[in-house]
Amino acid sequence: MKPAAFQYFRASTTDEALDRLAQHPGSKVLAGGQSLVPLMNFRLSRPDVLIDINGVADLGRLAIEDGELRIGALVRHRQLAESGDVAGAVPVLPLAAKHIGHWAIRNRGTIGGSVAHADPASELPAALVALQGTVVLRSARGERRVAAEEFFQGFFNTDLGEGELIVEVRIPISKSRFGFNEVVRRPGDFALVGAYVERSGPGGSVTWFGLGGRPERLLVDAWPQDAAGRGTLLEELVEGLPLDVSEDYKRAMAVTVAERAYQQAEGEK
Amino acid sequence: MADERVEVVLRVNGRDHRLEVSPRWTLSDVLRHQVGLTGTHVGCEQGVCGACTVLLDGEPVRSCLIFGVQAEGHNVTTVEGITPESGLSPLQEAFRKHHALQCGYCTPGMLLTAQALLDREPNPSEETIREALTGNLCRCTGYQFIVDAVMAARGQGRGA
Ligand SMILES: Cc1cc2nc3c(=O)[nH]c(=O)nc-3n(C[C@H](O)[C@H](O)[C@H](O)COP(=O)(O)OP(=O)(O)OC[C@H]3O[C@@H](n4cnc5c(N)ncnc54)[C@H](O)[C@@H]3O)c2cc1C
Ligand code: FES
Ligand code: FES
Numbered sequence: 001m002k003p004a005a006f007q008y009f010r011a012s013t014t015d016e017a018l019d020r021l022a023q024h025p026g027s028k029v030l031a032g033g034q035s036l037v038p039l040m041n042f043r044l045s046r047p048d049v050l051i052d053i054n055g056v057a058d059l060g061r062l063a064i065e066d067g068e069l070r071i072g073a074l075v076r077h078r079q080l081a082e083s084g085d086v087a088g089a090v091p092v093l094p095l096a097a098k099h100i101g102h103w104a105i106r107n108r109g110t111i112g113g114s115v116a117h118a119d120p121a122s123e124l125p126a127a128l129v130a131l132q133g134t135v136v137l138r139s140a141r142g143e144r145r146v147a148a149e150e151f152f153q154g155f156f157n158t159d160l161g162e163g164e165l166i167v168e169v170r171i172p173i174s175k176s177r178f179g180f181n182e183v184v185r186r187p188g189d190f191a192l193v194g195a196y197v198e199r200s201g202p203g204g205s206v207t208w209f210g211l212g213g214r215p216e217r218l219l220v221d222a223w224p225q226d227a228a229g230r231g232t233l234l235e236e237l238v239e240g241l242p243l244d245v246s247e248d249y250k251r252a253m254a255v256t257v258a259e260r261a262y263q264q265a266e267g268e269k
Numbered sequence: 270m271a272d273e274r275v276e277v278v279l280r281v282n283g284r285d286h287r288l289e290v291s292p293r294w295t296l297s298d299v300l301r302h303q304v305g306l307t308g309t310h311v312g313c314e315q316g317v318c319g320a321c322t323v324l325l326d327g328e329p330v331r332s333c334l335i336f337g338v339q340a341e342g343h344n345v346t347t348v349e350g351i352t353p354e355s356g357l358s359p360l361q362e363a364f365r366k367h368h369a370l371q372c373g374y375c376t377p378g379m380l381l382t383a384q385a386l387l388d389r390e391p392n393p394s395e396e397t398i399r400e401a402l403t404g405n406l407c408r409c410t411g412y413q414f415i416v417d418a419v420m421a422a423r424g425q426g427r428g429a
Contacts, residue, residue: 005292006293034316037295038316041333103400104316107328107329108335
């Protein structure tokens with residue numbers, strides 16, 4: 001099918017995009033278009049106004065400042081996967097970004113779009129939760145910062161308000177070691193289940209995605225040294241999640257991907 | 270809502286085209302129906318199949334997921350743009366020789382993705398080739414012959 005008609009605006013600055021958003025309630029931001037345009041092609045989404053932010057240079061910034069990796073909303077998945085700065089600061093991020101879709105998808109898709117879309121099976125929202133990141137939002141009313149753990153509220157549901165634009169995400173550069181793993185049916189698909197594991201001193205955390213409506217981060221006081229002990233611990237953690245994990249195979253996969261992520265975190269450095 | 274028209278200049282295969290387009294027209298449709306280049310195939314219109322893959326400033330993208338108006342100011346390359354005036358490019362010749370196509374529906378997207386890979390990395394490993402092509406579906410060949418063709422075209426450039 002073909003998209004319904006809309007008015008198209010090309011913003012060249014963040015302020016211009018914010019003005020347009022304020023002027024046109026119900027308008028949609030167009031970033032990489034890799035989630036929005038399929039929905040429009042099938043007329044599941046029919047915005048009256050599209051505000052294209054691809055020309056806003058400020059939103060494409062990638063920098064390390066004040067002990068944080070700052071990623072502009074328009075940074076493409078491909079840049080995350082290939083940037084040496086990102087790999088140096090937060091090595092798990094490029095590992096995960098390489099698993100997003102295919103080459104052509106990564107060339108267009110942006111972190112801001114992925115975070116706004118909040119598909120429960122997507123890699124980057126879960127990365128932000130696992131890495132204790134922050135989402136920076138701006139609107140005509142001003143700027144606010146929301147912890148990723150609070151930003152993601154459920155299936156495709158976030159704290160993003162009317163007229164708000166995601167301008168940046170921030171990830172603290174941590175001493176913890178992180179590993180990542182996911183299970184997909186075919187390379188490039190959304191994950192059935194994925195996990196990030198953090199090892200910090202004797203303990204750390206595990207963040208699962210694809211199990212429920214949003215990524216879930218759970219703390220681990222002390223990782224058992226043996227795989228069997230970890231398996232038992234991970235099983236208990238999955239059981240304790242406030243989720244309707246009706247499919248048993250998904251529970252089993254959750255334990256498997258977390259163990260693999262743990263192994264990867266151990267191999268790092 | 271009125272289906273407005275806007276004027277754009279699109280640079281396709283090195284030539285400028287002045288066009289009146291509706292913002293809702295995807296680049297794939299603008300290429301096929303306005304520019305008249307029907308080599309770009311449209312399958313799923315949801316980014317999955319890869320038949321519509323074109324190069325935007327040299328990088329593979331889904332032309333079904335970009336609006337035509339968005340391509341202004343960029344260089345678009347379609348399969349026609351990597352085809353020599355006469356004959357075939359080394360990659361196309363390898364596709365012919367290795368039976369890398371049957372119905373041909375996926376072929377333009379396969380060629381552009383593979384060409385972009387070879388432009389960037391003239392001698393990719395088989396694994397790299399397979400990884401690059403995961404986003405292009407083929408219902409006919411079983412992929413092996415496509416991989417064989419790209420392997421055979423390594424190090425030969427774009428030709429004429
Ligand atoms: C074939 C295919 C496979 C894919 N596989 C995966 C995968 O494995 N994992 C994965 O995570 N994703 C996958 N994706 C989705 C891809 O990652 C998208 O890029 C991403 O979900 C959305 O980013 P975008 O920049 O394309 O956003 P768009 O499609 O442009 O926008 C998506 C939504 O976010 C809003 N938005 C965008 N930017 C902002 C902003 N700065 N502020 C406020 N709102 C904003 C838009 O209004 C829209 O509602 C896949 C897509 C395709 C087509
Ligand atoms: S038609 Fe564009 S990816 Fe299938
Ligand atoms: S040759 Fe028929 S789909 Fe690939």
